[in-house]
Amino acid sequence: MLLEGSCHCESVRFRVDSPSPYPYMACYCSICRKTAGGGGYAINLGADYNTLEVEGEENITAFHAIIREPENPERSGESPAWRHFCNRCGSALWLYDPRWPELVHPFASAIDTPLPKPPERNHIMLDYKAPWCEVPEGEHEHHFSRGPDESLEEWHRRHGLYDAP
Ligand SMILES: [Zn+2]
Numbered sequence: 001m002l003l004e005g006s007c008h009c010e011s012v013r014f015r016v017d018s019p020s021p022y023p024y025m026a027c028y029c030s031i032c033r034k035t036a037g038g039g040g041y042a043i044n045l046g047a048d049y050n051t052l053e054v055e056g057e058e059n060i061t062a063f064h065a066i067i068r069e070p071e072n073p074e075r076s077g078e079s080p081a082w083r084h085f086c087n088r089c090g091s092a093l094w095l096y097d098p099r100w101p102e103l104v105h106p107f108a109s110a111i112d113t114p115l116p117k118p119p120e121r122n123h124i125m126l127d128y129k130a131p132w133c134e135v136p137e138g139e140h141e142h143h144f145s146r147g148p149d150e151s152l153e154e155w156h157r158r159h160g161l162y163d164a165p
């Protein structure tokens with residue numbers, strides 16, 4: 001599925017091909033909440049990095065988030081992933097992690113193309129959610145204290161929704 005996205009002030013526009021465009025994964029970690037999630041969470045999509053086209057590149061800044069896991073010092077420190085945002089309006093755009101160089105993870109909030117509604121949702125990193133965040137309950141809502149084992153691609157394949165070109 002071709003996704004078209006932009007920041008709030010429209011200084012940055014982008015398009016990217018996404019085989020896994022269902023916004024089913026809501027992340028409640030403090031990085032997503034503070035940098036991208038007004039409702040307490042942010043949602044990443046999976047897309048093909050080689051197809052990413054950007055207008056307004058000069059308005060993009062990227063940073064490495066700091067992982068803080070006191071009980072897990074070897075995981076703590078600077079995340080290798082780059083989080084990209086518009087340096088004029090602050091909109092979160094996408095995450096790029098050089099460990100998976102063929103992928104890019106746009107934030108669903110930056111996408112203008114109407115996304116398909118997921119048949120079920122994963123609420124992840126709940127160990128880190130703010131106490132005021134409301135987490136939906138119900139048979140189609142799945143809860144994880146950290147991340148799930150299943151990748152974006154595996155989830156889409158399991159539901160017959162993986163849209164390979
Ligand atoms: Zn902007």
Ligand SMILES: [Zn+2]
Pocket residue numbers: 027028029030031032033125
């Ligand atoms: Zn997160």
